[in-house]
Each structure stands twice: as C-alpha cells, then as structure tokens.
Amino acid sequence: MGEEEEAEEGIVNDHNNKKSTNPKLTVLPLIALIFYEVSGGPFGVEDSVRAGGGPLLSLLGFLIFPLFWSLPEALVTAELATTFPENGGYVIWISSAFNPFWGFQEGFWKWISGVMDNALYPVLFLDYLKHTFPVFNQLYARIPALLVITIMLTYLNYRGMHIVGFTAVLLAVFSLVPFVVMGILSIPRIKPKRWMVVDSRKIDWRGYFNSMFWNLNYWDKASTLAGEVENPSRTFPKALLGAVVLVVSSYLIPILVGTGATNTQSEDWSDGYFAQIGMLIGGFWLKWWIQAAAAMSNLGLFEAEMSADAFQLLGMSEMGMLPAIFASRSKHGTPTFSILCSATGVIFLSWMSFQEIIEFLNFLYGIGMLLEFAAFIKLRIKKPDLHRPYKVPLGTLGVTLLCLPPAVLLVLVMCLASLKTFFISGSVVILGFFLYPSLVYAKARKLVKFDGEQDGNLVVLDLCVGIVDEASLGLLHESPSATTHLETSESLLEEELKVE
Numbered sequence: 001m002g003e004e005e006e007a008e009e010g011i012v013n014d015h016n017n018k019k020s021t022n023p024k025l026t027v028l029p030l031i032a033l034i035f036y037e038v039s040g041g042p043f044g045v046e047d048s049v050r051a052g053g054g055p056l057l058s059l060l061g062f063l064i065f066p067l068f069w070s071l072p073e074a075l076v077t078a079e080l081a082t083t084f085p086e087n088g089g090y091v092i093w094i095s096s097a098f099n100p101f102w103g104f105q106e107g108f109w110k111w112i113s114g115v116m117d118n119a120l121y122p123v124l125f126l127d128y129l130k131h132t133f134p135v136f137n138q139l140y141a142r143i144p145a146l147l148v149i150t151i152m153l154t155y156l157n158y159r160g161m162h163i164v165g166f167t168a169v170l171l172a173v174f175s176l177v178p179f180v181v182m183g184i185l186s187i188p189r190i191k192p193k194r195w196m197v198v199d200s201r202k203i204d205w206r207g208y209f210n211s212m213f214w215n216l217n218y219w220d221k222a223s224t225l226a227g228e229v230e231n232p233s234r235t236f237p238k239a240l241l242g243a244v245v246l247v248v249s250s251y252l253i254p255i256l257v258g259t260g261a262t263n264t265q266s267e268d269w270s271d272g273y274f275a276q277i278g279m280l281i282g283g284f285w286l287k288w289w290i291q292a293a294a295a296m297s298n299l300g301l302f303e304a305e306m307s308a309d310a311f312q313l314l315g316m317s318e319m320g321m322l323p324a325i326f327a328s329r330s331k332h333g334t335p336t337f338s339i340l341c342s343a344t345g346v347i348f349l350s351w352m353s354f355q356e357i358i359e360f361l362n363f364l365y366g367i368g369m370l371l372e373f374a375a376f377i378k379l380r381i382k383k384p385d386l387h388r389p390y391k392v393p394l395g396t397l398g399v400t401l402l403c404l405p406p407a408v409l410l411v412l413v414m415c416l417a418s419l420k421t422f423f424i425s426g427s428v429v430i431l432g433f434f435l436y437p438s439l440v441y442a443k444a445r446k447l448v449k450f451d452g453e454q455d456g457n458l459v460v461l462d463l464c465v466g467i468v469d470e471a472s473l474g475l476l477h478e479s480p481s482a483t484t485h486l487e488t489s490e491s492l493l494e495e496e497l498k499v500e
Helices: 002-020 029-036 046-051 056-084 088-099 100-129 139-158 163-191 192-196 206-215 221-228 232-260 271-284 285-316 336-351 355-383 396-415 419-444 472-475 486-499
Strands: none
Touching: 002 336, 029 046, 029 232, 029 285, 046 206, 056 206, 056 221, 056 355, 056 396, 088 100, 088 163, 088 285, 100 139, 100 232, 100 285, 100 336, 100 355, 100 419, 100 472, 139 163, 139 192, 139 285, 139 336, 163 232, 163 271, 192 232, 206 355, 206 396, 221 285, 221 396, 232 271, 271 285, 285 336, 336 355, 336 486, 355 396, 355 419, 396 419
16 A cells, blocks of 8 residues: 555656746736737727728727626636636636536637637738738648648747747737827827718628637637646736736727727728728838738637647646546647647638628637636535635625626627528537447557556546646546545645645
C-alpha cells in the first residue's frame, strides 16, 4: 500500500512539475487573447451600419448589447472559470451541473463552432491583401496561400501559449493604433447630427442581429485555457473587465469617427470599408495602414481561436471524454494532436461563404450558451457551498434575471436562422448524440487508450488550491480503472488539502 501511494504521489508531482515549467498567461496577454477571441478590432462591424440603415442603430447596438449580452456572459465566465480553473472550461461546468453526456455535447458544439469561426480568418486575411495584390483573386495563388498561412499560424500555436499571448499583445497594438490616429485627424470634421441617421426602409434585422451577435460573442472561450493562466482567481476577472472595455471602445470609436467625419451612405458600408474611410480622412497612407492592420488582426483572431479550441480538446481528454492522444503535450506544453485536429477542420471548412459560416456558428454557439446559463443557475442551486474565488454579487433570483436577457437574445438570433442552418446544425447535434455512446463503448472495451489509465492504474488528477474538481471526480466514477483506485485518490486529495 505504501509503495502504491508513493507511486501515485510521484505521478501527481511529475505532472505538476511538467505543467509548472511552462510559462503561464498573465493579465495583459490574457486581455489580448480575450480581445481576439471576441473581437480583434472594428474589422467586420461595418456591416452593422449597412444592416441598420445608418449609424444610429449600429451605435445604439454597441452601447446596449454589451450590457445585456457581453457583461452577463463575462460575469458568468469569471465566476465559473475561477471555480473550475482547468483546461476544458465550459465542458467541466456543464458536466458538474448536469452530467458528462451534456458536457460532451457542449464541448462538441463549441469545438465545431470554433473551427467554423477560425476558418474565416485566413480567407479574410487574403481578402484584405487582394486589394493590393490582385493575384490572390486567382485560385492557383489563393489555395496555396491559405494552406501556408494555416500551417504557419498552427506552428506558432505549437510553440507555446506564452508566445501566442505575447504575439496577441503586439498584434492588438498594431491593429488599434491606426484608428487612434484616424480619430485624432477626424476631430475638426465630425458633425454629431450624422450619427442620428436611420432609414427604416433599409434595415435588415436578420443581418443586423447576426452582425451584433457575432461581434460580441465568445467571452467564454478563454475559460478553456484556465489551466494555462497564472493565478486564475485574480487574473480572470481583471482580464475580462479589461477586455470588455477594450472591445466596446474598439467598436464605438471607429464607427463614431467614420460616420461623423464623412458624408457616406449606409449601403456603402461593407467589410473592409474602414480602409476607404481612412483614405478620406488621412489619405492613402492611412488606408494602407488600416488594410495592413486588418490583415494582421485576422492572424491574431486565428491564434486566439486555435488555442482555445485545442486546449478545450485537451481538457476533454484529461476528463476521460476523448482518447488520451488529445491530451498529449509537446515539449512546449501545447496539445499537439488537438492543434492538428483543429487545423485540419479549418482547412476543410475554408470553402464555405462568409455569411454561411457566421450563421452556422452563431446557431451552434447559441445552443451551447443556453446550456451554460442553465448550468450557471443550477450550480448556484445544486452546490451553493462550492468554493467560488470570484462570485457574481447576486443571489439565485438575481443571477437568473441576469441570464434572462442574453437567453432571449440567443433564441431570437436562432429563430432568424435559415432552414439550411437549421438542417446542418441539427445534423451536428444528432452526430454528437451518437458520438458520445460510441466513445463510451470504445472506452469500456479498451479499444482506444483514454486518459486516467496508465498500465491499469489511475492517474491522479491535478489539485487546485483549496478546490476539488467535482466534475472530473464525477467522471472518474464512470471509468472501470477508476473504481479500484478511487478511494486511494480521495484520501490523497484529503491529505493534500489538510497540508494546505
């Protein structure tokens, strides 16, 4: 018995030492990553002016939507990410509130949605460059360029989260500075009455809501990287607050400048139009700077999304939901196989159109977010004494009312979807329902190696300071190999907590 305990303690220590050698994300890099997971700058918000029939609805949308959508989602993420500071994020929350089946479905929907979202960015990168280099309009140049860009950015993710975080900070600065310059140059030209324009005959409500939703979602994505964050209980709330301010400012200021300082029509506003605004205000040099910033911003968006998707798969593997190969790390601490899977999905989905991808990912993301809000409320009721380093300062009724407006918005956006979106998204949901029992069967029959099994023994889970990962312990009960060693593992957890 003593030798067995020493062996298990050795596994825990070796695993923890391995994790500690990898640099962790601090507040500033995490703000940059959240900024890119949600926004990446004002590139893509131009369509909200066109769909809103003028600047008024666009400006009101980016003032009001964050209060009813971004802020509640950020608060929910701050509480749950600090309560369960492990890779996997919302998969752990759902599993703890409901059961592993729904945790797996959440992870599957969010991963598909994330890969779809990431497929946009190499395409958008080339769309900005083709104005200067028309050769990228041709398939013989475009397809190899897409492959090279995807491979290069995937390699950057492989090199480590600290590199991705540092790169995100540099890209964020480079992407936002030209809009600061444009704002300063536009001050003498601004006419506030232009902000009040709205033409009800030109309003496209479906396009307007989809544009708002897409530009203000994915606040929960950073939770899948919680295991890579230094002191998450302090870092996450600060980073989320900073990111909310940065994202909203990066949308409102350019729209105020672009619509207030120039005499343009709402139908002129489409993707990439800020470059034209830059030329009208500052000249060709500002136009090229904005085009370069837009192109680089898409690289930052790709990096942030790829990291979140890959570490989500790693977290699901560590929980025993996916085969152990998804949890294998490189010498840089990154999940190699999970990164390759996400990159492969990006390449195969890059043929879809921009609007199709947005509608599909919005629908799947909406289903997942409804489940997250339900889990948040249920955990408050089911586990009121759960240790929460950061807690939203509201009671059960308060958090229910907090989640109600974004839930209504989610249902509205989903109801506006096309029949094609309902069919494809429904097919993804059904596939997830069949995929989970298939993996459970493979695990039970030992057809594939799953995490938590090593020469027939249980690999002890990481210990968080003062926190036992209840979702992960619940999953261990389902593992045949876990049953024989669960009591020993629980005693080790108790001893560790007593020492602390």
